[in-house]
Amino acid sequence: xxxxxxxxxxxxxxxxxxxxxxxxxxxxxxxxxxxxxxxxxxxxxxxxxxxxxxxxxxxxxxxxxxxxxxxxxxxxxxxxxxxxxxxxxxxxxxxxxxxxxxxxxxxxxxxxxxxxxxxxxxxxxxxxxxxxxxxxxxxxxxxxxxxxxxxxxxxxxxxxxxxxxxxxxxxxxxxxxxxxxxxxxxxxxxxxxxxxxxxxxxx
Amino acid sequence: xxxxxxxxxxxxxxxxxxxxxxxxxxxxxxxxxxxxxxxxxxxxxxxxxxxxxxxxxxxxxxxxxxxxxxxxxxxxxxxxxxxxxxxxxxxxxxxxxxxxxxxxxxxxxxxxxxxxxxxxxxxxxxxxxxxxxxxxxxxxxxxxxxxxxxxxxxxxxxxxxxxxxxxxxxxxxxxxxxxxxxxx
Numbered sequence: 001x002x003x004x005x006x007x008x009x010x011x012x013x014x015x016x017x018x019x020x021x022x023x024x025x026x027x028x029x030x031x032x033x034x035x036x037x038x039x040x041x042x043x044x045x046x047x048x049x050x051x052x053x054x055x056x057x058x059x060x061x062x063x064x065x066x067x068x069x070x071x072x073x074x075x076x077x078x079x080x081x082x083x084x085x086x087x088x089x090x091x092x093x094x095x096x097x098x099x100x101x102x103x104x105x106x107x108x109x110x111x112x113x114x115x116x117x118x119x120x121x122x123x124x125x126x127x128x129x130x131x132x133x134x135x136x137x138x139x140x141x142x143x144x145x146x147x148x149x150x151x152x153x154x155x156x157x158x159x160x161x162x163x164x165x166x167x168x169x170x171x172x173x174x175x176x177x178x179x180x181x182x183x184x185x186x187x188x189x190x191x192x193x194x195x196x197x198x199x200x201x202x203x
Numbered sequence: 204x205x206x207x208x209x210x211x212x213x214x215x216x217x218x219x220x221x222x223x224x225x226x227x228x229x230x231x232x233x234x235x236x237x238x239x240x241x242x243x244x245x246x247x248x249x250x251x252x253x254x255x256x257x258x259x260x261x262x263x264x265x266x267x268x269x270x271x272x273x274x275x276x277x278x279x280x281x282x283x284x285x286x287x288x289x290x291x292x293x294x295x296x297x298x299x300x301x302x303x304x305x306x307x308x309x310x311x312x313x314x315x316x317x318x319x320x321x322x323x324x325x326x327x328x329x330x331x332x333x334x335x336x337x338x339x340x341x342x343x344x345x346x347x348x349x350x351x352x353x354x355x356x357x358x359x360x361x362x363x364x365x366x367x368x369x370x371x372x373x374x375x376x377x378x379x380x381x382x383x384x385x386x387x
Contacts, residue, residue: 041291045299048292056365122282124242124371146244150282 009192017072031058060130066111085187106167113160122149224260226384233382240373252277269307300327326359344386352378
């Protein structure tokens with residue numbers, strides 16, 4: 001298998017990044033939805049501690065998505081992706097491009113908005129990235145006075161929320177698109193992103 | 204031995220308000236709270252519910268005594284998220300440790316209106332010695348007292364783990380009290 005993309009297949013770098021990001025995003029959607037349930041101070045101590053660890057893990061995984069996604073975007077810029085199969089209608093091509101563009105946008109914008117949310121939080125909770133290094137806050141938000149952070153907080157929460165829910169809506173569309181290619185169009189669009197599968201003989 | 208026995212028998216009598224100079228706290232005019240540095244800015248909160256039993260006569264400091272119990276769940280500030288965290292498992296853990304206690308057992312007069320109370324402070328089940336310098340003015344039957352004590356939150360296991368650093372929440376906490384009372 002080639003490291004770089006070819007005319008018919010994604011290379012190992014693109015595939016690894018795609019599937020790592022996919023896994024991290026799915027885990028983080030789960031953790032994020034759980035975390036969305038506010039845990040009150042009257043909750044059992046173990047539940048409070050668990051909730052706290054969920055938040056911290058969500059932050060570490062989200063920042064990982066950010067790093068991987070920036071790497072993926074840069075890799076894509078220097079390493080063109082295989083073209084869509086011939087025979088797709090212009091509408092379908094357009095839909096595919098828009099979906100992919102939005103997904104790239106979201107996997108970078110969601111962690112950025114989360115990082116902004118954490119940095120601009122009045123709490124100032126540290127981010128010990130998987131417990132191995134101290135991840136800095138965005139200084140221009142972290143250095144704001146508490147009153148400003150207080151006023152800004154709902155906007156930061158809403159931004160992260162709207163972006164995250166956009167992904168929750170868009171990901172199934174992306175998956176359905178892949179399944180459409182695989183089972184209805186019977187082309188190699190899905191296969192060329194799956195390691196070990198053999199590309200169909202030329203498009 | 205006889206003296207000790209006598210002292211033990213006397214103890215309940217001394218504790219009754221009727222005996223020495225008891226004071227009734229006016230809670231509407233009194234304030235008990237604390238201040239920490241949080242993200243390089245002072246953060247202050249108060250306890251809305253607490254109760255002080257004070258037995259204090261400036262002319263008989265040897266017999267002075269004060270006992271304060273604080274309902275930790277009554278902590279309040281203008282930041283709901285802070286309050287939730289402070290009352291929770293990483294803060295005071297009010298579910299397990301609902302009450303903090305300050306017991307002042309020794310009083311000394313410094314100069315003018317300035318005194319120092321020493322005793323113990325119990326938070327989260329941990330008891331440590333504490334010194335509270337305060338200023339007291341008595342006019343007729345009313346008294347006004349202000350004081351501030353410095354405590355280190357980690358002494359009481361407040362904010363451990365990922366909150367253990369001096370940032371964003373400073374280790375040093377200033378406990379402040381502003382108390383008005385009338386002689387009972």
